[in-house]
Amino acid sequence: MTTNNLPQEEASCPAEGILKQLSGKWKPQIFRLALDGPVRFNGLLRQLPGSNKQSVATALKEMEEADILVKTVVQEKPLHIEYTLSEKGLAMVSVFRSMEGFLS
């Protein structure tokens, strides 16, 4: 058999994939805002000073792909899109909480 053709990360450190899903310049803050309720693209742009469309769009897409956020088209006027924490996302609160003990 072949020895190991998984990306070395996953093989040697299970936490590494999760770490990647959560890190980046805007993801932690988006996560945090999503804890307070559904977030929206333009809303995030306003709530995250210094951010930009491209970066927010990328973060949202990656967090959706990682099944942290769920994207929903809301059939109300004005028609818009909401991003909500998935069950997995919600469960990840424990990860964030475990980090809050280390405020230097």
Add this chain to the structure above:
Amino acid sequence: MTTNNLPQEEASCPAEGILKQLSGKWKPQIFRLALDGPVRFNGLLRQLPGSNKQSVATALKEMEEADILVKTVVQEKPLHIEYTLSEKGLAMVSVFRSMEGFLS
């Protein structure tokens, strides 16, 4: 008074600093190896295929500065240097464990 001159990260998301201390291409794996006992510079280079001196040196320095690892000169022959998990580093195991529930 001034409103808020902290780096926005720390202000808006406490976990963000810790996330930064743990993320990077090699830090999680170094952390994991350090769980099994003291690690050494050349040893890490051998144990982390694809790594390089510069990156390992930087990771070790940053993890030392973040008080995750403690650097010790071991007065044995051959005289060498060991990096051991600090108390804080050891406590951070809980952070890694909290992530291990999310293996996709």
Add this chain to the structure above:
DNA sequence: GTTGGTAGTCATGTTTTTTTGACTAATTGA
């Protein structure tokens, strides 16, 4: 029909992170 809000994409440029390869310097064993 023009303005303004929704949610983006695309190409490009800048900045940060990571890698490469050469080099240093002390210690040890033959």
Add this chain to the structure above:
DNA sequence: TCAATTAGTCAAAAAAACATGACTACCAAC
């Protein structure tokens, strides 16, 4: 004294992440 092992540093290049500005497309109000 020569070679190997220890643990790095340094400058430069490559790769990845992030930012900028222009543009698209849909819908609603005026």
